[in-house]
Amino acid sequence: MLEVDQIETVYGKSQVLFGVSMTVREGEVVTLLGRNGMGKSTTVRSIMGLTPIRRGRIVFDGRAIDRLPAYAIARLGIGLVPEGRQIFPNLTVRENMVATAANRQNAKSPYTLDDVLSIFPRLADRLNHYGNQLSGGEQQMLAVVRALMTNPRLLILDEATEGLAPLVRKEIWQALAMLKANGHAILVIDKNLDALMKLAERHCIMENGRVVWRGNSVELAGDDALRARYLGV
Numbered sequence: 613m614l615e616v617d618q619i620e621t622v623y624g625k626s627q628v629l630f631g632v633s634m635t636v637r638e639g640e641v642v643t644l645l646g647r648n649g650m651g652k653s654t655t656v657r658s659i660m661g662l663t664p665i666r667r668g669r670i671v672f673d674g675r676a677i678d679r680l681p682a683y684a685i686a687r688l689g690i691g692l693v694p695e696g697r698q699i700f701p702n703l704t705v706r707e708n709m710v711a712t713a714a715n716r717q718n719a720k721s722p723y724t725l726d727d728v729l730s731i732f733p734r735l736a737d738r739l740n741h742y743g744n745q746l747s748g749g750e751q752q753m754l755a756v757v758r759a760l761m762t763n764p765r766l767l768i769l770d771e772a773t774e775g776l777a778p779l780v781r782k783e784i785w786q787a788l789a790m791l792k793a794n795g796h797a798i799l800v801i802d803k804n805l806d807a808l809m810k811l812a813e814r815h816c817i818m819e820n821g822r823v824v825w826r827g828n829s830v831e832l833a834g835d836d837a838l839r840a841r842y843l844g845v
């Protein structure tokens with residue numbers, strides 16, 4: 613479904629990605645792991661067309677997307693929950709959701725407001741609250757449901773549980789498990805390894821702009837030295 617092939621990305625004169633390759637297949641959950649500053653967000657920005665790649669190729673559903681503008685990539689069916697949430701503070705919860713709603717893939721039964729609210733019931737009680745009146749956890753849930761309102765086939769989450777209380781985090785993980793069960797493909801960047809090892813099939817570890825390890829949850833769980841070296845856990 614998504615193939616990232618040998619991409620190189622630069623910010624001005626500083627090269628950040630040095631030939632990153634990874635894939636996400638239909639209905640699969642894949643993680644990008646690594647310490648801070650290793651290039652995970654830049655990989656996501658490159659996929660979404662927010663930062664242009666200098667070399668390499670990115671293919672989604674058989675189509676090269678690496679020269680497309682960000683809006684066109686989103687329209688093809690990739691939904692992003694960006695780092696830092698970025699919800700609209702002066703719109704209500706309902707308005708935030710409607711603002712991004714689109715059935716871009718002409719899904720047979722696109723998500724309705726009620727569908728996505730059933731994933732995070734506490735947002736249903738906050739429909740008329742403004743974005744800036746929500747707790748951090750509620751804002752994060754809103755960022756997820758907002759991405760879902762675009763009916764993406766691939767959902768990308770960049771540090772979606774950062775700074776959240778454990779119970780709220782758990783709700784987000786449960787929601788992702790449900791989305792996976794519904795057939796969504798998900799690419800997730802997060803630091804909660806335990807949750808990720810339960811949710812994801814495959815993991816990619818990045819260091820200094822390269823993917824230095826790929827494997828499944830059993831391999832990752834069984835390799836203490838690997839986790840200590842690249843993830844510091």
Ligand SMILES: Nc1ncnc2c1ncn2[C@@H]1O[C@H](COP(=O)(O)OP(=O)(O)OP(=O)(O)O)[C@@H](O)[C@H]1O
Pocket residue numbers: 623626628646647648649650651652653654655
């Ligand atoms: N807009 C930018 N301009 C210049 N350098 C940047 C920019 N954004 C990120 N970088 C640099 O690129 C490198 C990779 O950053 P990136 O955000 O992709 O890493 P990351 O693995 O996602 O880490 P984090 O979890 O801290 O976001 C870092 O050295 C960072 O300082």
